[in-house]
Amino acid sequence: MHLLNPNMARTTPPPVMEARRWLEGVTFSSKQPLINVSQAAPVDPPPVALREAIAQAALEDDSAHIYGPVLGLPELRSEVAAQWARIYDGKVTEEQVAITSGCNQAFAATIATLATPGDEIILPTPWYFNHKMWLDMSGIAAVPLLTGEGLLPDPDEAARLITRKTRAIVLVTPNNPGGVEYPAQILRAFYELCAAKGIALIVDETYRDFDSRTGAPHDLFTSDWDDTLIQLYSFSKAYRLTGHRIGAMIASPARLAQAEKFLDTVAICPNQLGQRAALWGMRNLGDWLGEQRTEILDRKAAIVEGFPALADNDWKLRGTGAYFAYVKHPFDIHSEELAQKMVRKIGVLCLPGTMFVPANDRWGRTELRIAFANIDRSGIAKLFARLEKLKF
The missing domain is CATH 3.40.640.10 (Type I PLP-dependent aspartate aminotransferase-like (Major domain))
Known part of the structure; x- marks a missing residue:
């Protein structure tokens, strides 16, 4: 490509699209289907x-x-x-x-x-x-x-x-x-x-x-x-x-x-x-939206209630609310590498903290974003069970 705006060239690729490419060539079993917590958007249609x-x-x-x-x-x-x-x-x-x-x-x-x-x-x-x-x-x-x-x-x-x-x-x-x-x-x-x-x-x-x-x-x-x-x-x-x-x-x-x-x-x-x-x-x-809010708040509660099991393995919950849980992982591995390995090891797709901070920010290397817009309380329990088993 001979002509390219340098500002565009310096702009990172879209993170969600980049993460989806990590799924290429990976087969998920019926016993461990993909849990996709990478995108903060509902996938269900409107009522x-x-x-x-x-x-x-x-x-x-x-x-x-x-x-x-x-x-x-x-x-x-x-x-x-x-x-x-x-x-x-x-x-x-x-x-x-x-x-x-x-x-x-x-x-x-x-x-x-x-x-x-x-x-x-x-x-x-x-x-x-x-x-x-x-x-x-x-x-x-x-x-x-x-x-x-x-x-x-x-x-x-x-x-x-x-x-x-x-x-x-x-x-x-x-x-x-x-x-x-x-x-x-x-x-x-x-x-x-x-x-x-x-x-x-x-x-x-x-x-x-x-x-x-x-x-x-x-x-x-x-x-x-x-x-x-x-x-x-x-x-x-x-x-x-x-x-x-x-x-x-x-x-x-x-x-x-x-x-x-x-x-x-x-x-x-x-x-x-x-x-x-x-x-x-x-x-x-209005009433329907109130019900959706109640469901999302219940998922937030499920994150908080279930997190002590992960905390025992040195995970840390840095923040949770709306559609998100932002966590610090306990592994001596860069979060981007970890996120890609999680796809193959435990069937979980999430985004690394490096996608949300400057390139020289040390915190991003230790953090992950979990978007729980499309997994309910049961799905959160399954997610946590997989994260508990994650070892390096």
């Missing part, structure tokens, strides 16, 4: 009622098959604003909501409005790899903010990393990959830091619907927030719409006007059927 609503829209709504508004269906934007104002007991208007082709696109659009090559964005580590990948291919420096034992970012440490090139701090809560839920006071401290420094606070709440806490997870929408705060959200996890690619960007109308340029250029408009599905889900699936 039947939602699929019926999608089918009805496809058959009866002619406008679902043509271009729509770049910033999304007005009805969906209005519904998001109304529900957000209620959930957060805050102030959110339709003009502060944009619908995007998935949450990753919301992040890309946000960064496009904020930063140019050579600028800096602060990311707590372990970070969400697609955030890092987008910054790399855009020529924007990802500045790692190391987290401690509890995987919680420290606003004071972040303050020391801010330079004249810093454009934003990114927080993901509940966290991917760590699973931890950031306390409201930490989010408030980061908001005040960013406001004081004149930079943006980007809060990715893709997994908000599976937060174990009751009530609003923070109070950032209760004041005049949109000079500083940009919130990202995904409908994919809540309503199993991963293939429809529907997300949201909540920000000032002025910023959304700039984001519209980006969104129009890369997709013109979000998926029309997916938007109608998200709107129908928001209006009709």
Whole structure:
């Protein structure tokens, strides 16, 4: 290949796709079928009622098959604003909501409005790899903010990393990959830091619907927030719409006007059927979503309850929540090598910590991410039984 953008060349391959290649040539027996805990997305389709609503829209709504508004269906934007104002007991208007082709696109659009090559964005580590990948291919420096034992970012440490090139701090809560839920006071401290420094606070709440806490997870929408705060959200996890690619960007109308340029250029408009599905889900699936949350929280409880057996073998649970358990393994082996060997030895596919940290970060070599979105309490028990037997 003679011509290649050097920023693209420096960007790592997609981690989930890379991990899937580890399955090539491996045969799994009926006694030990593959346990795939590599991807944080539901594989089941939406509930039947939602699929019926999608089918009805496809058959009866002619406008679902043509271009729509770049910033999304007005009805969906209005519904998001109304529900957000209620959930957060805050102030959110339709003009502060944009619908995007998935949450990753919301992040890309946000960064496009904020930063140019050579600028800096602060990311707590372990970070969400697609955030890092987008910054790399855009020529924007990802500045790692190391987290401690509890995987919680420290606003004071972040303050020391801010330079004249810093454009934003990114927080993901509940966290991917760590699973931890950031306390409201930490989010408030980061908001005040960013406001004081004149930079943006980007809060990715893709997994908000599976937060174990009751009530609003923070109070950032209760004041005049949109000079500083940009919130990202995904409908994919809540309503199993991963293939429809529907997300949201909540920000000032002025910023959304700039984001519209980006969104129009890369997709013109979000998926029309997916938007109608998200709107129908928001209006009709509250109880169902509550049941899904209860199931995910039960899986989190199963992780916590079952982990002492692994702890006896010197495993350590660093964080758990939403779809994730982030663990430290006890072996004198690099986590990437370990993850590949686990496929063949015990039929488990997960991601190594090296996919979530800078290349020189020593912690990544000892850590693994387990995504339990698609294994229930019984599956978690089977996973732990295999991990208990793992020896090197």
